[in-house]
Amino acid sequence: MTTQGKLVGKMVIGQSGGPTAVINQSLVGAVLAARKQPNITGILGARHGIAGIMKEDFIDLTKQSVEQLELVATTPAAALGSVRLKPGKAECEKVFEVFKKNDVRYFFYIGGNDSAETAHIIAEMAKEANYDFCTMHIPKTIDNDLKVTDHCPGFASAARFVALAFMGDDRDNRALQGIKVNVVMGRSAGFLTAASALARQAPDDGPHLIYLPERVFDVEKFKQDVRDAVAKYGRCVIAASECISDKDGNPISTSGERDSHGNIQLSGSGALGDTLAALVKEAFPGQKVRVRADTFGYLQRSFPTIISPIDAKEAREVSTVAVNHAATTGQPGSVAIRRLSSKPYSSECFITPLSTVAKVATVMKDEYINAAGNDVTQAWIDYVAPLVGELPRMGRLYT
Amino acid sequence: MTTQGKLVGKMVIGQSGGPTAVINQSLVGAVLAARKQPNITGILGARHGIAGIMKEDFIDLTKQSVEQLELVATTPAAALGSVRLKPGKAECEKVFEVFKKNDVRYFFYIGGNDSAETAHIIAEMAKEANYDFCTMHIPKTIDNDLKVTDHCPGFASAARFVALAFMGDDRDNRALQGIKVNVVMGRSAGFLTAASALARQAPDDGPHLIYLPERVFDVEKFKQDVRDAVAKYGRCVIAASECISDKDGNPISTSGERDSHGNIQLSGSGALGDTLAALVKEAFPGQKVRVRADTFGYLQRSFPTIISPIDAKEAREVSTVAVNHAATTGQPGSVAIRRLSSKPYSSECFITPLSTVAKVATVMKDEYINAAGNDVTQAWIDYVAPLVGELPRMGRLYT
Numbered sequence: 001m002t003t004q005g006k007l008v009g010k011m012v013i014g015q016s017g018g019p020t021a022v023i024n025q026s027l028v029g030a031v032l033a034a035r036k037q038p039n040i041t042g043i044l045g046a047r048h049g050i051a052g053i054m055k056e057d058f059i060d061l062t063k064q065s066v067e068q069l070e071l072v073a074t075t076p077a078a079a080l081g082s083v084r085l086k087p088g089k090a091e092c093e094k095v096f097e098v099f100k101k102n103d104v105r106y107f108f109y110i111g112g113n114d115s116a117e118t119a120h121i122i123a124e125m126a127k128e129a130n131y132d133f134c135t136m137h138i139p140k141t142i143d144n145d146l147k148v149t150d151h152c153p154g155f156a157s158a159a160r161f162v163a164l165a166f167m168g169d170d171r172d173n174r175a176l177q178g179i180k181v182n183v184v185m186g187r188s189a190g191f192l193t194a195a196s197a198l199a200r201q202a203p204d205d206g207p208h209l210i211y212l213p214e215r216v217f218d219v220e221k222f223k224q225d226v227r228d229a230v231a232k233y234g235r236c237v238i239a240a241s242e243c244i245s246d247k248d249g250n251p252i253s254t255s256g257e258r259d260s261h262g263n264i265q266l267s268g269s270g271a272l273g274d275t276l277a278a279l280v281k282e283a284f285p286g287q288k289v290r291v292r293a294d295t296f297g298y299l300q301r302s303f304p305t306i307i308s309p310i311d312a313k314e315a316r317e318v319s320t321v322a323v324n325h326a327a328t329t330g331q332p333g334s335v336a337i338r339r340l341s342s343k344p345y346s347s348e349c350f351i352t353p354l355s356t357v358a359k360v361a362t363v364m365k366d367e368y369i370n371a372a373g374n375d376v377t378q379a380w381i382d383y384v385a386p387l388v389g390e391l392p393r394m395g396r397l398y399t
Numbered sequence: 400m401t402t403q404g405k406l407v408g409k410m411v412i413g414q415s416g417g418p419t420a421v422i423n424q425s426l427v428g429a430v431l432a433a434r435k436q437p438n439i440t441g442i443l444g445a446r447h448g449i450a451g452i453m454k455e456d457f458i459d460l461t462k463q464s465v466e467q468l469e470l471v472a473t474t475p476a477a478a479l480g481s482v483r484l485k486p487g488k489a490e491c492e493k494v495f496e497v498f499k500k501n502d503v504r505y506f507f508y509i510g511g512n513d514s515a516e517t518a519h520i521i522a523e524m525a526k527e528a529n530y531d532f533c534t535m536h537i538p539k540t541i542d543n544d545l546k547v548t549d550h551c552p553g554f555a556s557a558a559r560f561v562a563l564a565f566m567g568d569d570r571d572n573r574a575l576q577g578i579k580v581n582v583v584m585g586r587s588a589g590f591l592t593a594a595s596a597l598a599r600q601a602p603d604d605g606p607h608l609i610y611l612p613e614r615v616f617d618v619e620k621f622k623q624d625v626r627d628a629v630a631k632y633g634r635c636v637i638a639a640s641e642c643i644s645d646k647d648g649n650p651i652s653t654s655g656e657r658d659s660h661g662n663i664q665l666s667g668s669g670a671l672g673d674t675l676a677a678l679v680k681e682a683f684p685g686q687k688v689r690v691r692a693d694t695f696g697y698l699q700r701s702f703p704t705i706i707s708p709i710d711a712k713e714a715r716e717v718s719t720v721a722v723n724h725a726a727t728t729g730q731p732g733s734v735a736i737r738r739l740s741s742k743p744y745s746s747e748c749f750i751t752p753l754s755t756v757a758k759v760a761t762v763m764k765d766e767y768i769n770a771a772g773n774d775v776t777q778a779w780i781d782y783v784a785p786l787v788g789e790l791p792r793m794g795r796l797y798t
Contacts, residue, residue: 061796072796077570077573169698172418172700175414273669295694296698299568394703395471
C-alpha cells in the first residue's frame, strides 16, 4: 500500500457546500496535478460529495480530456454536484467502507469549514482504523470565513460581482433617486457585504451605508442613519448582509429553514430586503419616499464571466498544492493562502492542520469596520481591492 | 429662426423611465452628432428629464470632453438622471415656456413608450402654437415593448444579463438540486423573461419552465408543470416574469405602488418570488423540497460590463440618426430599427411618426410562445440570439 513511504492507490475528490465561480478551477487543478503523480492510480469524482461516496456514485476523472476539463474550470458552480450534509458516525463508516473497497488512499474535499470538519472526522477515523490514508481539505467559500488563510478561493469573484452590482446600482439610484436596499450573501461574516465599498469611485458614490453581521443591527439607529444619508446625498444606497441580527442574536429576517449543519436558510428569499424596505418607509413617516430592495441571491456565487483573475489562479493553486502535498507526504491537512504583498499583489500557499480550519469559522477584524458600525475602513479596502482586480471606471457628467 | 428651411437654435436632450446599460450610448451619440450640425447652436442636458426642464436644471453638454463623454457612454444608467413623470397640460406649457425662453428648437427624449407620448404631446403643442420646433423620440427600454421597431436599444444588454444569470444559476441548481424560481423584469411584455431560454446549451439545461405575461398564469397548471419537470429532470429552474397575472388580469403579486403613468411597482420587492416559492412547496404536499427564489431586480438593467456589443452600437446609432434627421429636416419622429438579416446580423434605422410608438406598447408575438404557454419557441431563439451576442460555453463532466 505504500511505496517508499508514499501512499499508493486511488483518490476521491468531492465538492461540498455552496458553489462558487471558481470551485471548478480547484477541481480541475487537482485532477491535472493528480495525473502527474504516479502513486495516485485512479481519480474518482464523487457526485454530490459525501452523499455520492456513500452510493459509490463516481465519475471517472482519469480520462476526461484536458480540453473538456479546462471548459469545466471556467464554468461556475460545482461540476461534480455539491451537498450540504454533515455525516454522522454511521455515514462516516459507510464512506470509509467504500474507500477501502475501492482502494482509495486519498480524499480531497473542496469546501468551507463544514467540509473541513467532515474531512477531519474521516482523517481521524482512518487513523483509529490504522488505514493508511490521506485526507486533504481544499478551501472554498464566497463567505471568506475560514480561519488561518488570508482569504478563501471563491470570495474574490463573488466580491467582484458585488462591487460591480453596486457600481451599476448606484448609477441607477442616481438616475431615479430614492432609497435602495441591497441584501448581500454571507453566513455569519460580512466580508462579501463589505466588498460593496469597492463600488465607490467618488465621495458621493454609494453604498452610503454598510451593515455587517459583526455588529448588532439596531432598528432605530438604522432609521437615523438612513435619514442622515438622505439629508446629505438626497438619496441612499444601502448594503446589508443577509444575516444581520439584533442584540439578542436573532436574525432580522429569515425563512426559518435549516440545513443538516444547523445553518439557517438566509438566501433564496426576498424577506429581509422587504423587511428593511418597510423599516426605511417607517423612518420617513407621512412622506412619500421611493424605497426599493433587491436581494442579490445566488447570482453572486455563480455568475459566468464575472471572475477575479487572481481568484481563478489561486483556486487552482490551492488544489494543486493539496494534491502534491498529499502524494509526496501522505499527511492530512488543509491548504491556506499567505499574502506576501498587496502592491503588487503576491501570495503563496501553505499547509495547515485540518483541526485549525474545521468547524469554527471566522469573522471580519475590528479594524475593517468603522466606529459607528455602518461602514468599512480604509484598511478593509487595502485588503480586498487587490483580490477583486481592476474595476471599470464609471463616467459622469460634470456641471 | 430657420435657415434654408432648417431650424436654428439650441437642443435639449433628456433621459426618461428606467435606466439601461446603454442609454448613455444614446446620449453621447446625440451629443457628438449635434456638435457636427452647425444649426444646433447649443446642447443642454436636462437633469431628470421633464422635471429638470421645468426647473431649467440643465448641464451644458456643448463642451464636455470627448474622453469624458466616451466614459459616460460605457457607464450604465441615465447619466443625466431620469424621471417617471407624465406631464399634464400645465407641465407641458411650462416646458414649452422654458424652451422658448432659451431659444430651444430641438428636443430629444430618450425613453420608452411613455416618453414617446410626452414627446408627442410637446410636438403637438408646438404645432398648435406655431413655434418652429422639432421633437424626436429616441427609443430605449429593456422591456423591448415599443411598436414599429424590430427591437429596442437597452433590451439586448439586459437580455444578455438574464441569459448569463440563468446559465450560472442552472449550474448552481444542478450542484445543489431543488426547485429554483427566478423573477425577471418586464412590464406587461415577456421579452426579457423569454431571453432566459438562451441559457440552454444542452437538452436538460434550465430554465425548464418559462412564464410570460402574454399568457394567463394558472396556479394549478403551474404546480403540475413543476411536478412534471421535477419528474423529468430531478430538479427545476423556472423563469417567471414579474408581471404574470391571473385570468382576471390581476398580478400574482405586487407591492401595490404606482407611478404617475399608472404603472404598478413590480420591481424592488421579493414578493412575487416568495409567493411562487410558496406555491411550489404546496405542489409537493408532505414532501421536503428545496425551493429557492431570486428576484433579479435592478441588476438586470444596470450591471457594468454585461453589455451586448450590438446593443451598444445600435443605441448610439438611433440617437445619431435622430439628431441628423432633426437637423436636416426639422420633422418630428421616433427612430426605429429594421432587421436586414439575422445570419449574419445586420440592421438599419428609419424614422417613424411619434404617434406610432407613443403610449401603447406591444407584447411578444404568438409564434414566440409554445402551445402550453410555459416556454418559448425556436422562432424566438432565432430572433433574440443575434441581439445578445456570443455567450460563453458551459462545461460539464461526462459519465
